[in-house]
Structures are given as C-alpha cells and as structure tokens.
Amino acid sequence: MRPFHLAFPVNDIEESKRFYTQVLGCGIGREAPSWVDFNFFGHQISAHLGPDETKRASANSVDGKQVPVRHFGLIMEMSQWEAMATKLRAANVQFIIEPYIRFKGQVGEQATMFFLDPSGNALEFKSFGDDSNIFAR
Numbered sequence: 001m002r003p004f005h006l007a008f009p010v011n012d013i014e015e016s017k018r019f020y021t022q023v024l025g026c027g028i029g030r031e032a033p034s035w036v037d038f039n040f041f042g043h044q045i046s047a048h049l050g051p052d053e054t055k056r057a058s059a060n061s062v063d064g065k066q067v068p069v070r071h072f073g074l075i076m077e078m079s080q081w082e083a084m085a086t087k088l089r090a091a092n093v094q095f096i097i098e099p100y101i102r103f104k105g106q107v108g109e110q111a112t113m114f115f116l117d118p119s120g121n122a123l124e125f126k127s128f129g130d131d132s133n134i135f136a137r
Contacts, residue, residue: 003043006072007035009050010119016047019118023091041074047119054119063102068114068122075134081111081127088115096122107136 010016013036020026020038026045029037034049057070076084085099099113110133112126128134 005044005046006040007046007048008072008121009053010047010117010121011049011051011054012118013047013049015118020045020047023088023093025087041076043074045072051119054121056120057122065097065102067124068096071114071122071124073124073126075131076125076127078111078127078129081113081125084125085113088113102126108133 013031013034017028017036020040021028024040026041027039029039029044031037035046037044037046057068059066059068061067081099088095093115095113095115097112097114099111101109102112103109108128110126110128112124114122114124116122
C-alpha cells in the first residue's frame, strides 16, 4: 500500500511545526509560508493555514466516550502506542480521551487515545492486539 495524503487546516504554521515535529516526532517535507508537509509515520500530511476552518468538531458517543467526528490518526503496533502515550503525557498534552482499551473483550478491542493539536484538530492513535480485528464486525 502506498502512503496516504491528508490536508488539514491550522491557525499557525510555526506552532504546528513545533507540535508535529517536537511532540509527535514528524519530519518536515516541503513548505511555504501558508503550508507545510509532514512525514506522519510514513504518510504525507499537509498543514494549511486556514484559521476560519479550525472550528471544534462535534462528537458522537462511542463506548461511552465523546469521540470528535472530525479526526485523523494512525493505527500503531501496541509497543509504539504505549510509547506514544508516555511521550504525550511527558509533553503535557491534554487528552480528549485518555489512553484506554475500548470495546474490551469484544470483537474490535483496541487501545485508543484522542488529543488535539494546537489548532484544535483531533487526532486518534490506536492499536489492536490482533490486526485481523481492524475491520471485524
């Protein structure tokens, strides 16, 4: 599978660069005054200056938690997910949904966490004990 590409709005390019590089560990690709590409764990995401588009997303209830409707993220290996949770806590990132196991004991059981970037974009990092459950019903 080839890497995906996602473009999303931000309030401030420099603040976004600090967060995505220093907190999440992303590399920087091409950039201009109004946008920057990040290497998001092998995928290309592009932060575009668009303060009018960075409104707080509505939420839906999932497993008793309020999950932001508009979000993006990554499915990680469990050890990577655990390391990222530790790294985010050390960086004092405030979670929308603290790291926990969702759908415990059910098909689709997964570790998940939600947090916001400085522009209010919601990110979800998750992990499955068994990747065959990613699309299980």
